[in-house]
Amino acid sequence: MDTSEDPLLPQVHGPIPRDRFHMVYLIFYLLGLGSLAPWNFFITASEYFKYKLRNTTQLDDEYLDPNFETELQAMFESYLVVANTVPNLAFNFITALIIQRVCLKTRMIFSLVLIILMFMVTVSLVEMDTDTWQTTFFSITLVTAVLISSGGSILGASLFGLASLFPSQYVQATMTGQAMGGIFAAVANLVTLAIGSHVIDSGLVFFMFAVFMAVLTLVGYGCLYCLSYSKYHILEIGNTISVDVNSHGDDIGFVVPDHGCSYYSHIFRKIWKEGISVCLVFLVTLSCFPAIASSIVSVVKIPTPWSEKYFSALVCFLLFNCGDWSGRSVAGSIHWPRYGQSSLLLMFSVLRVVFIPLLMFCNVQPRTSHIWFNSDIYPVVFILLLGLTNGYFGTLAMMYGPRRVSADKAESTGAMMSSFLTTGLVSGSLIAILLMKSL
Structure with a gap:
């Protein structure tokens, strides 16, 4: 893998560190995977949500039968699209505008913590009997979807901004990692089909894996500040992230450039x-x-x-x-x-x-x-x-x-x-x- 610098990156502070064992590249691959995997698993669990919103007067195995479709089942996917697309688009533009005003660490950590908390709420609802309060469950699910989408949007925009401080193959690593998230979700769906596991068990596995990936992404981001190659690009190339750098190499909160x-x-x-x-x-x-x-x-x-x-x-x-x-x-x-x-x-x-x-x-x-x-x-x-x-x-x-x-x-x-x-x-x-x- 070529880790040579793009011509527009200034050569400062002496020789450029090397990406030893391609560790930084692999971390960006992980960050790409973690930025989309949680939402991929959320939408892959569509049968779980249909089960939760089923007609409870019918047999449990008839929850996918269109003849017994409930109003909440019929509305769920269209509402979920709105809950994803509207905040996703809005917060992408907001992040692009505030990227020079709110520091990188704040954006990355806030978005990941928000995603983790919302998926923990989702996990907590899996084993609960929600049959008597389906409308409330429907509303809670849509609220969590909006917050997960908002956090994912901030994370994605910030991640591509971060990757753009590095040579272009690190953007490619981020993009490729995102695609791997889709493969993980598709394979998980096939496995659950093959083994015939109960829809509640499948939903629990999906959401637990989403939490695991979000936590792993947070750890991976933290590791970037421990490797000399990534520290050089984040903290030393001019004022690329528009944050002050103190003597310990840590970015200081908020900066408001003109x-x-x-x-x-x-x-x-x-x-x-x-x-x-x-x-x-x-x-x-x-x-x-x-x-x-x-x-x-x-x-x-x-x-x-x-x-x-x-x-x-x-x-x-x-x-x-x-x-x-x-x-x-x-x-x-x-x-x-x-x-x-x-x-x-x-x-x-x-x-x-x-x-x-x-x-x-x-x-x-x-x-x-x-x-x-x-x-x-x-x-x-x-x-x-x-x-x-x-x-x-x-x-x-x-x-x-x-x-x-x-x-x-x-x-x-x-x-x-x-x-x-x-x-x-x-x-x-x-x-x-x-x-x-x-x-």
């Missing part, structure tokens, strides 16, 4: 192509995944474990996340379009819109329109390519953006790129709702 609209508009003019590229990449992806992709069913007419039990879990979730992870990993060594070819990267991001009609005309059910791709091989190929291109082009854009500005603006640029990414996620989620209604 950064107005001109500061952010200057960054925007430098990175707008990379920003729009990553926005479009994730807009197209979220337009297709998971809403459309998870609605594709096998064309096999004879009921089999493949067609009824494993098709969606394997083809939609695991295959996409593996492709996404592979694309992000490849972006660490293969850079094409190259840095400086922003227009070409933007063009490829626009061309990915072809995935929307390709997946819509697979065997998406229910539907009233004609199916063009009436074979299981088509969704396999399309979803794999969707994941690969999402990971590859999204990671390139996130790596190139911070390199276009000077080191003193790198952290703000990383947070701004995170805001572009989140804008794509939210826009794609809204488009997916319209596309599903058009089928």
Whole structure:
């Protein structure tokens, strides 16, 4: 792995320490994993929430039967989307604006502690009998989802700002780690399907793992202040994180530099192509995944474990996340379009819109329109390519953006790129709702 410095990073305070045994790279991989794994496990536990909100007058094993669906079950997923997307987008922009005013440690520790506390609340509710107070449980769950999403948004924007202080492969490590979080959740879902564990037990495992990952992420972040290579980039490169450094190398609380609209508009003019590229990449992806992709069913007419039990879990979730992870990993060594070819990267991001009609005309059910791709091989190929291109082009854009500005603006640029990414996620989620209604 090449750990050479980006040309825009100033050479100060003598020789640059080395990333011994790639420990800092691995920590950023862990931080990326920990930033998304908790929310991935939250949404993977959808069957647990449907069980908690079931019609209690029916048999327990009928909680997924649409004939007995309760109003709370019907509302839950749409409310959960709002509880995720609105605070996610809002706090990404807020973090980008306050990144020069609130120190890095405060943002990182606050967000992780908030996530840990909210998941502990969620864990405490798993074994409780909530059948007589389902509406209260519904409300508590949505409040915790809002707070988890808010904390995750602050964490994600701060993490990309932090990674932008390092050479670009550390942004790639963060992106790749995030994709691994999706793979973990998909594999856990497959395991619970295979062993047939009770939905309450599955929910407990998911949420306990989410707490474990958040705690591990907090420990990993703390380790960055113990390694000379990461300490150099965080504390010694000019004023890149805009905090004072005392004689012991610790950042001092809050700093309020004079950064107005001109500061952010200057960054925007430098990175707008990379920003729009990553926005479009994730807009197209979220337009297709998971809403459309998870609605594709096998064309096999004879009921089999493949067609009824494993098709969606394997083809939609695991295959996409593996492709996404592979694309992000490849972006660490293969850079094409190259840095400086922003227009070409933007063009490829626009061309990915072809995935929307390709997946819509697979065997998406229910539907009233004609199916063009009436074979299981088509969704396999399309979803794999969707994941690969999402990971590859999204990671390139996130790596190139911070390199276009000077080191003193790198952290703000990383947070701004995170805001572009989140804008794509939210826009794609809204488009997916319209596309599903058009089928």
